[in-house]
Amino acid sequence: MFFTVLTIFPEMFDPFWAHGIIRKAIEDQTIFASATNIRDYAEDRHQVTDDRPYGGGSGMVMKPEPLASAIRAATRTVPEAKTVLLTPQGSVFDQSMARELASFDGLVLVCGRYEGVDERVCHDLIDYEISTGDYVLTGGELAAMIVIDAVTRLIPGALGGEQAAEKDSFANGLLEHAHYTRPRIFEGNEVPEVLLSGHHQEIEKWRLESSLMRTLLKRSDLLQKKDLDQQEIEILKKWCHQIEKILGINDQRHKG
Numbered sequence: 173m174f175f176t177v178l179t180i181f182p183e184m185f186d187p188f189w190a191h192g193i194i195r196k197a198i199e200d201q202t203i204f205a206s207a208t209n210i211r212d213y214a215e216d217r218h219q220v221t222d223d224r225p226y227g228g229g230s231g232m233v234m235k236p237e238p239l240a241s242a243i244r245a246a247t248r249t250v251p252e253a254k255t256v257l258l259t260p261q262g263s264v265f266d267q268s269m270a271r272e273l274a275s276f277d278g279l280v281l282v283c284g285r286y287e288g289v290d291e292r293v294c295h296d297l298i299d300y301e302i303s304t305g306d307y308v309l310t311g312g313e314l315a316a317m318i319v320i321d322a323v324t325r326l327i328p329g330a331l332g333g334e335q336a337a338e339k340d341s342f343a344n345g346l347l348e349h350a351h352y353t354r355p356r357i358f359e360g361n362e363v364p365e366v367l368l369s370g371h372h373q374e375i376e377k378w379r380l381e382s383s384l385m386r387t388l389l390k391r392s393d394l395l396q397k398k399d400l401d402q403q404e405i406e407i408l409k410k411w412c413h414q415i416e417k418i419l420g421i422n423d424q425r426h427k428g
């Protein structure tokens with residue numbers, strides 16, 4: 173996968189490329205990453221990348237010419253690459269979008285600053301408009317890092333041998349189960365007994381129940397979207413039954 177970032181602050185990406193899974197993926201040539209300064213494509217003496225908005229008002233707009241030249245240069249280098257603009261106006265980024273983007277050979281990520289980008293550039297040269305969430309950043313750089321990070325870990329070989337992208341949150345539409353490590357007792361709190369038992373089938377069942385419970389309590393919207401399998405339905409029905417029993421007993425008390 174080729175990531176090309178277009179930004180007026182390419183140095184923001186130096187520490188991002190230099191750590192952890194991203195660094196390893198670059199070293200292993202699982203990904204190829206670069207950040208290009210849009211200013212390098214400005215033709216005027218002062219290398220200006222912004223201008224005042226037509227119609228007036230405060231703030232500045234990214235000039236179309238340098239940005240268009242930068243995008244064209246990037247897509248000439250990786251012709252199969254898709255272009256992505258990071259903007260609050262985009263579709264909200266999620267794991268399924270990360271999977272879709274991971275299927276391409278290259279991504280050109282355009283980071284806007286100021287009030288935004290001239291509309292004609294968006295219209296003609298951008299394949300995907302993506303928002304990382306409903307809040308306002310000072311520029312698209314952090315959003316581009318989020319997209320690159322989430323996409324990279326889905327590329328085969330990016331995560332170490334035993335780790336696998338299929339096992340974690342959202343791979344199956346559920347939040348991850350609770351995790352524990354040593355010591356067995358921490359500040360008076362014990363690790364659930366079953367995890368010490370070595371009984372793999374029981375452990376898997378406990379983990380599924382933990383996943384389902386956390387998703388139900390913290391993100392019930394995810395459960396509503398999910399296509400539940402038979403085992404998951406059985407667990408939810410069991411809880412439902414238990415809750416109905418408790419409510420039934422309480423009802424009796426109020427009547428009686």
Ligand code: 4GX
Nearest residue numbers: 258259284288303304308309311312315
């Ligand atoms: N998820 N911003 C981009 C400038 C801008 C505005 C319009 C292009 C079009 C953001 C987000 C985000 C703030 C980055 C405005 N560029 N990006 N910037 N949320 O808030 O991705």
